[in-house]
Amino acid sequence: MSNREEWDDRVPKPDSDGVRRYGQWAGKPGGWPEDPKNCIVQIYPGGRGAMHRQCSSRRGRGRDGLYCAHHDPDRLARIKRDLDAAEARKKAAANAIEREGRRLVRALGVSAYVEMRGAGYAERLVVPFASARKLVARLEGLAERAAASRERADVAAARRRS
Ligand SMILES: [Zn+2]
Numbered sequence: 776m777s778n779r780e781e782w783d784d785r786v787p788k789p790d791s792d793g794v795r796r797y798g799q800w801a802g803k804p805g806g807w808p809e810d811p812k813n814c815i816v817q818i819y820p821g822g823r824g825a826m827h828r829q830c831s832s833r834r835g836r837g838r839d840g841l842y843c844a845h846h847d848p849d850r851l852a853r854i855k856r857d858l859d860a861a862e863a864r865k866k867a868a869a870n871a872i873e874r875e876g877r878r879l880v881r882a883l884g885v886s887a888y889v890e891m892r893g894a895g896y897a898e899r900l901v902v903p904f905a906s907a908r909k910l911v912a913r914l915e916g917l918a919e920r921a922a923a924s925r926e927r928a929d930v931a932a933a934r935r936r937s
Contacts, residue, residue: 785816785817785818786815786816786817787815787817789809794808794809795808795809795815795829796808796809797809797817797826797827797828797829798826798827798828800826807828807829809829810829812833812834813829813830813831813832813833813834813843814829814830814831814832814833814834814841814842814843814845814846815829815830815834815841815842816829816830816842816843816846817829817830818830830843830845830846832844832845832846836849836850837849837850869891872889872891872898873889873891876888876889876898876900877889879900880900883902883906883910884913885902885906885907885909885910886903886906887900887901887902887903887906888900888901889901
């Protein structure tokens with residue numbers, strides 16, 4: 776039901792006498808004629824032997840007041856719009872996470888990957904064991920070099936003072 780036309784597919788076209796008919800089948804070719812007090816949407820209750828039938832809620836909403844509050848095409852269009860907007864937000868969030876994940880993997884310089892669960896949440900960066908080792912070795916090397924350069928600076932400062 777992305778638009779009014781699609782939704783209208785679920786409303787039977789009136790017969791030549793102007794009356795819609797519901798639940799027509801070989802065993803009941805005339806179906807059930809439209810109740811003019813009720814919503815014109817054809818519903819399918821489901822279950823064994825269920826037949827299509829006219830919605831049993833009072834009409835009065837939507838175009839020409841032919842729909843019930845639940846099947847009001849404007850209401851359904853609004854719901855669809857909200858769902859589409861929520862979907863777009865989720866997709867944008869997922870894309871942002873993917874971009875950030877690629878940036879992190881590049882910055883780490885080891886093989887790693889972003890694991891996503893669903894769109895835009897429950898994500899984690901998976902670093903395989905060998906990559907983690909490489910990464911830690913690199914960090915330890917950086918820390919050692921930093922300590923060594925601090926030591927050299929301290930020695931130089933002590934010399935200047937003496
Ligand atoms: Zn209805």
